[in-house]
Amino acid sequence: MSSKSRELPYSLAINEALHQMMLADRNVFLLGQGVKSPWYVGNTVRGLLKRFGPERVIDTPVSENAVTGVGVGAAISGMRPVIVHPRMDFMLYAMDPIINEAANWHYMSGGNSSAPIVFWTIINRGGEQAAQHSQALQAMFTHIPGLKVVMPATAYDAKGLFIAAIKDDNPVLYIDDRWLYNQKGKVPEEIYTVPIGKGVIRKKGRDVTVVATSYMLSEANKAVKELEKDKINVELIDLRSLKPLDENLLFSSVRKTGRLVVVDAAWKTCGIAAEISARVIENVFKYLKAPIARVNLPDSPAPASSILEKEYYLRDKDIISAVRKVLR
Amino acid sequence: MSSKSRELPYSLAINEALHQMMLADRNVFLLGQGVKSPWYVGNTVRGLLKRFGPERVIDTPVSENAVTGVGVGAAISGMRPVIVHPRMDFMLYAMDPIINEAANWHYMSGGNSSAPIVFWTIINRGGEQAAQHSQALQAMFTHIPGLKVVMPATAYDAKGLFIAAIKDDNPVLYIDDRWLYNQKGKVPEEIYTVPIGKGVIRKKGRDVTVVATSYMLSEANKAVKELEKDKINVELIDLRSLKPLDENLLFSSVRKTGRLVVVDAAWKTCGIAAEISARVIENVFKYLKAPIARVNLPDSPAPASSILEKEYYLRDKDIISAVRKVLR
Amino acid sequence: MINYSKNFLEELYRTMIKIRFCEESFVKPIVRGEIKCPVHLYSGQEAVAAGVSAALREKDYIFGTHRSHGHYLAKGGSLRELVAEIYGKETGCSKGRGGSMHVIVSKKGMLGAAPIVAGTISLAVGSALASKIRKEKKVTVSFFGDGAVGEGVLYESLNFAALKKLPVIFACENNFYSTHMPIRECRPRNDIFKIGIPFGITSFKIDGNNVLKVYEAVKRAVGICKKGGGPVFIEFITYRLRGHVGPDDNIQGAHTDIRSKEEIAKWKRKDPIIRLKRFFIKNRIFKKEDLEKIDRELKKEVENAHIFAKESPHPRKEELTNYVFKK
Amino acid sequence: MINYSKNFLEELYRTMIKIRFCEESFVKPIVRGEIKCPVHLYSGQEAVAAGVSAALREKDYIFGTHRSHGHYLAKGGSLRELVAEIYGKETGCSKGRGGSMHVIVSKKGMLGAAPIVAGTISLAVGSALASKIRKEKKVTVSFFGDGAVGEGVLYESLNFAALKKLPVIFACENNFYSTHMPIRECRPRNDIFKIGIPFGITSFKIDGNNVLKVYEAVKRAVGICKKGGGPVFIEFITYRLRGHVGPDDNIQGAHTDIRSKEEIAKWKRKDPIIRLKRFFIKNRIFKKEDLEKIDRELKKEVENAHIFAKESPHPRKEELTNYVFKK
Ligand SMILES: Cc1ncc(C[n+]2csc(CCOP(=O)(O)OP(=O)(O)O)c2C)c(N)n1
Ligand SMILES: Cc1ncc(C[n+]2csc(CCOP(=O)(O)OP(=O)(O)O)c2C)c(N)n1
Numbered sequence A, B: 001m002s003s004k005s006r007e008l009p010y011s012l013a014i015n016e017a018l019h020q021m022m023l024a025d026r027n028v029f030l031l032g033q034g035v036k037s038p039w040y041v042g043n044t045v046r047g048l049l050k051r052f053g054p055e056r057v058i059d060t061p062v063s064e065n066a067v068t069g070v071g072v073g074a075a076i077s078g079m080r081p082v083i084v085h086p087r088m089d090f091m092l093y094a095m096d097p098i099i100n101e102a103a104n105w106h107y108m109s110g111g112n113s114s115a116p117i118v119f120w121t122i123i124n125r126g127g128e129q130a131a132q133h134s135q136a137l138q139a140m141f142t143h144i145p146g147l148k149v150v151m152p153a154t155a156y157d158a159k160g161l162f163i164a165a166i167k168d169d170n171p172v173l174y175i176d177d178r179w180l181y182n183q184k185g186k187v188p189e190e191i192y193t194v195p196i197g198k199g200v201i202r203k204k205g206r207d208v209t210v211v212a213t214s215y216m217l218s219e220a221n222k223a224v225k226e227l228e229k230d231k232i233n234v235e236l237i238d239l240r241s242l243k244p245l246d247e248n249l250l251f252s253s254v255r256k257t258g259r260l261v262v263v264d265a266a267w268k269t270c271g272i273a274a275e276i277s278a279r280v281i282e283n284v285f286k287y288l289k290a291p292i293a294r295v296n297l298p299d300s301p302a303p304a305s306s307i308l309e310k311e312y313y314l315r316d317k318d319i320i321s322a323v324r325k326v327l328r
Numbered sequence C, D: 001m002i003n004y005s006k007n008f009l010e011e012l013y014r015t016m017i018k019i020r021f022c023e024e025s026f027v028k029p030i031v032r033g034e035i036k037c038p039v040h041l042y043s044g045q046e047a048v049a050a051g052v053s054a055a056l057r058e059k060d061y062i063f064g065t066h067r068s069h070g071h072y073l074a075k076g077g078s079l080r081e082l083v084a085e086i087y088g089k090e091t092g093c094s095k096g097r098g099g100s101m102h103v104i105v106s107k108k109g110m111l112g113a114a115p116i117v118a119g120t121i122s123l124a125v126g127s128a129l130a131s132k133i134r135k136e137k138k139v140t141v142s143f144f145g146d147g148a149v150g151e152g153v154l155y156e157s158l159n160f161a162a163l164k165k166l167p168v169i170f171a172c173e174n175n176f177y178s179t180h181m182p183i184r185e186c187r188p189r190n191d192i193f194k195i196g197i198p199f200g201i202t203s204f205k206i207d208g209n210n211v212l213k214v215y216e217a218v219k220r221a222v223g224i225c226k227k228g229g230g231p232v233f234i235e236f237i238t239y240r241l242r243g244h245v246g247p248d249d250n251i252q253g254a255h256t257d258i259r260s261k262e263e264i265a266k267w268k269r270k271d272p273i274i275r276l277k278r279f280f281i282k283n284r285i286f287k288k289e290d291l292e293k294i295d296r297e298l299k300k301e302v303e304n305a306h307i308f309a310k311e312s313p314h315p316r317k318e319e320l321t322n323y324v325f326k327k
């Protein structure tokens, strides 16, 4: 089938998911800052307003708290809203509807109600935007029960996880990354889902397991190639979902390699890598041949100066040196 | 000196810290819901309004976001505000001033300004209050650079850390627990500080290290006594501060015991215990004789029913069985 | 006034007296420690819930707060399931997971309640948006207190609802207190309803202790919403006859109310149920005995609900984490 | 009008033209990629910053936004340090850590700026509270845009400031756009200043492109605040002559503005600097040549600031985490 080989950039894979799901399900609608314009969210929203009209593609005032709550309320009333926050930093205004309301709603009602909503949020960092315009807060949300969290790394997953998130009966935080928008990949034309909670082995290997998600998969891929030159055979896992976490995939890889490097482009302390490390220790401790290495941002706000940014953000070399360390 | 043997309940130790610091430093003031009444915050605020007047003891409307920002702004202008959130759950409205503003302020200004503020917040759970009135969100805040986090477990530390928090030039999150308010302990009458970032060994031992903070120290103490009956000699560490974390104390204990149980009365995933576990693995892996056990709440919202609460909250028995597990 | 049907008036009375009896029935079990959950009694404010719901259809939506037993009952929620919830039982409307502050009966349009102050206001706007998108002509009522007027999300909600002309009624029950704070310590001005005006929202206040006035006002507001002229902001002036939580403002065992005896006495005279009774008798709509019969009936119903609740099973501890995710 | 001193008027002009030259000087380096940081130019709004600061004393406080070069310069911030900051240099006012959106000069009372919309409004109320507690009689100005009126924290801040009668001026620069959104898509009503009224706040709007009107209004507001009659809400009607960020609304390389050419042309005719020049000439306060001399001087100053910035060292990467905590 020709559709199998079609390539799309990550951003247009999202765009296609939105088009197809809005067409397939009248309960799906899009709400948030920038949905009528490429200004904020690139071409992910291309053509939506024109096709579905302002009743279902609703650009909003700068009111993150209420707008997010509006989405949650619509979900409780049976809709399938997608709420976009064009930067994760802005979501700090919207923590109450996400955490106190949406994530608890099903539990608090004893299963009598639920909030099937997608909180779509974008990590938008670099470019000297500094501390308030660079944050990657996945760990804060992964900490919260009742909230699923996904971070697709490829165009294929960007579409498949978006569709899965919309179809899920629970609130799902869908986190993408502006640095991924132009990356191309094969994207089937039809509607398909990537199961939430399932990771994938991007490359089989036996010497060391490297776990990465979202943009860090690209850097990890580069690192893997570089390490191959030195005959270091990495098994590369893309978790795709942070909650639920595909423990089994992780554990069986570590059982095989005995070594683990966890990469997450966010702060180290109480981050995703800490959780993965702790879980592996709890479950497959005796297979571990070396300490688990975490590759994270330093515990520091993002700087403006691009000289400092270069030092701050992670690259393949950071993964390479972590791998070498656990192999020593 | 007689003052050395005076006992006070935890809540009055806080109260004394506030009285003394407001007296000692005209820049200190108290702002937040409930500061004029025992209704919210027990007797921690006793006598403050009467002594310092409504200009420095400011009860507020239900406006967590702005009121917290008001504190941050006052701190930037040279004051030393203490902002109280009588429940941690309410702080979800105030994430922007805490995280985007206060925690970044010193960094973003290249060290030219800072926000020396205490965010005092109370974990207030149990009593069938359910999901929105029970949360312990320390991990979310410990994840944030630029924010110190303390969780005193004893009356002595409650006062000493409060004073240290007020004197610190950085934003400090001071988390206490209603379940501790009646616990008595020796509290010196004078002004003293407990250093932020320093833990303490509550009981020396050699078989296993147990790390606990805040209310969980009481349960850990019970567990330690129970385990002693079986000749299990626990080393009990009270971290007191979550950020900065007293790594050295932790590492040297684990080097000695080779076994670790981390207790934190909050959700497991991406929680404090994960961070401690990951850090120990990174640094003293080769001393570990067994997997690290985490004792946490299940990843679930808090239930109302007290039957379910009993199952949900942690007690000495949970610590005991974790210790037995890592000793197997 | 007399052009209301007797049936309609009886229903109003039944709703109010049911709420009152229900609320008062919790006092003893709370004091005895049989009920552990924090309970915010609605006694004194019954005319608001009853009058609002009388003006709504079953398919219309409401969202509540920490003080929502009355909203739930008036919208048709089961009394037994309410009481069972407050006892933390599996038969409760939220299966004992939510307690008093999370009452819900979705099939009657009561879409939920939650104690984070102002936390459900934007949700209500969301359900109004949902019905607008679906062209269903449903109206949503968002209940909140004077305390919630301190939260910024209310203003964001007003703006968004007004911008999109959503069929939502902002129902502010001004009982003059937000926990221990009288309204004058929370706001520079009292006339809360005026906050709707800068957003171009039809906004007014009415006597919230007069159930017929409440009914008429909300009927009008529903009409405006259905014609696409929404939202509407209504401030209901009312008073809670009990403490903020539990029977009285029990601060450290003192069982004293922070409010003056005179103030409480004044409002007792404006008790919406006494007023309605007086109106019935004066206008010879019902006789004293008719009303007493209804009272007896509902007292019994409330008693039975307690029996049901007490006899109901607790949730099973094995099912602690059952509802974290919907499967 | 002619009872202003020549000195005073010259200072106003200098401030405005300095801001304009400074802002326009960034256009080329941005286009060339020498400046990487997002820059929100203030061109067109100079009368607000200049007029406000002229009515303040050095000890008074201001807080800014993402678009605060003008606020910073008018309050006495160093031009060199501003330009260096935007180049991300160690000599910048925030040592290259903050960039264009975090300008600060505490010793001149400019306490900081931040791009989270409405994020600094409550901070400004806090510094007003601080000066009230200290009985210092300082006034704080909170600058924010029409977009920030969508954020609930503004209303919470209005309420708190009004309740405590704080000496704070809410200075809303209504330039009719919030990024790609015209104000009519953000608010059902335009008259923003009316949101202050339900809180009992003195609230009004004025022409923000007339620097003397701005000055007079703020002088009056400062007087009100100093007498304990604060806060005051002022809506300044103005317009940005450049795009939201960078020289134009460069959406995906299109370099087109989302606003109509006619609209922009209309506002170019109301350019506050041209208007002030015209006023000077017409009233024979300054001659064309006087102004040209000032212009040359400031152009030079701006050029020198760029030279300084370019020659300044970058932050050292070893110092990446230096300012996470204050030691
Ligand atoms: C966000 C948040 N802050 C504070 C509280 C504590 N609290 C519970 S009820 C209440 C006051 C509510 O007053 P009002 O809205 O007038 O409702 P009433 O109790 O009078 O019915 C407060 C402040 C809360 N539940 N949520
Ligand atoms: C909380 C938050 N939401 C969204 C944004 C994105 N954003 C940057 S500037 C802006 C609009 C600002 O408009 P306005 O307040 O009118 O200021 P102007 O740009 O017109 O000066 C927005 C929405 C942000 N920075 N912060």
Ligand SMILES: [Mg+2]
Residues within 6 Å of the ligand: C145, C146, C147, C173, C174, C175, C176, C177, C178, C179
């Ligand atoms: Mg009230």
Ligand SMILES: [Mg+2]
Residues within 6 Å of the ligand: D145, D146, D147, D173, D174, D175, D176, D177, D178, D179
């Ligand atoms: Mg604007």
